[in-house]
Amino acid sequence: xxxxxxxxxxxxxxxxxxxxxxxxxxxxxxxxxxxxxxxxxxxxxxxxxxxxxxxxxxxxxxxxxxxxxxxxxxxxxxxxxxxxxxxxxxxxxxxxxxxxxxxxxxxxxxxxxxxxxxxxx
Amino acid sequence: xxxxxxxxxxxxxxxxxxxxxxxxxxxxxxxxxxxxxxxxxxxxxxxxxxxxxxxxxxxxxxxxxxxxxxxxxxxxxxxxxxxxxxxxxxxxxxxxxxxxxxxxxxxxxxxxxxxxxxxxxxxxxxxxxxxxxxxxxxxxxxxxxxxxxxxxxx
Numbered sequence: 001x002x003x004x005x006x007x008x009x010x011x012x013x014x015x016x017x018x019x020x021x022x023x024x025x026x027x028x029x030x031x032x033x034x035x036x037x038x039x040x041x042x043x044x045x046x047x048x049x050x051x052x053x054x055x056x057x058x059x060x061x062x063x064x065x066x067x068x069x070x071x072x073x074x075x076x077x078x079x080x081x082x083x084x085x086x087x088x089x090x091x092x093x094x095x096x097x098x099x100x101x102x103x104x105x106x107x108x109x110x111x112x113x114x115x116x117x118x119x120x121x
Numbered sequence: 122x123x124x125x126x127x128x129x130x131x132x133x134x135x136x137x138x139x140x141x142x143x144x145x146x147x148x149x150x151x152x153x154x155x156x157x158x159x160x161x162x163x164x165x166x167x168x169x170x171x172x173x174x175x176x177x178x179x180x181x182x183x184x185x186x187x188x189x190x191x192x193x194x195x196x197x198x199x200x201x202x203x204x205x206x207x208x209x210x211x212x213x214x215x216x217x218x219x220x221x222x223x224x225x226x227x228x229x230x231x232x233x234x235x236x237x238x239x240x241x242x243x244x245x246x247x248x249x250x251x252x253x254x255x256x257x258x259x260x261x262x263x264x265x266x267x268x269x270x271x272x273x274x275x
Contacts, residue, residue: 013212084219087226
């Protein structure tokens with residue numbers, strides 16, 4: 001059932017954006033996609049989504065910097081990291097900056113869905 | 122180049138193929154080369170910096186790359202798969218490198234990886250780093266793949 005919540009998917013790989021969108025719709029409405037941190041900021045400002053899935057390794061501002069920048073401007077932003085980069089210090093850094101969750105690729109679709117569901121419980 | 126750099130990549134490649142492509146990947150040969158020059162037609166290059174530095178070059182035939190795209194995106198038409206092939210193999214290489222980096226970084230270090238660059242040959246000429254390389258080849262039900270690992274401690 002549609003939740004009415006709007007999401008922004010940030011990942012440099014088209015394949016990942018397609019898969020994340022498939023997992024999250026129709027319960028969530030994906031209002032925009034971005035392939036780097038700069039686009040993510042633009043899309044966040046334009047659409048003010050209820051949540052964001054954020055990749056880390058991307059050209060033109062990586063996801064760690066975009067996470068910090070979005071939260072600096074919008075402290076209530078709900079951001080879930082979905083990345084192949086899952087080294088201990090990176091997980092700590094993201095959660096320390098205010099990410100709500102950290103999912104390491106390869107992911108289980110149910111884990112992604114649950115992480116987003118939990119944001120609105 | 123320490124041979125032990127290869128082990129995290131072997132483990133990561135086998136588990137990622139199982140999970141993302143649904144095929145069993147088996148290690149075949151391990152050879153030493155002077156540079157990470159790929160031998161198959163679709164190559165994905167990822168740079169590594171931080172606690173270790175160097176380059177990892179994945180290489181496979183186009184048929185294997187298409188099978189990877191098909192497995193990662195079930196239900197897509199062949200024409201779409203062809204367009205999404207580079208994105209699929211990039212992401213696969215990104216995930217394998219990311220997984221291997223978790224092991225290589227350990228508790229207290231950080232390893233950064235560059236976004237993947239994909240090259241489709243044959244007859245392609247790129248100057249790769251001249252760095253001692255361990256080349257690991259794999260076989261699977263969808264064909265073969267190799268990983269060229271050129272890496273040193275920073």
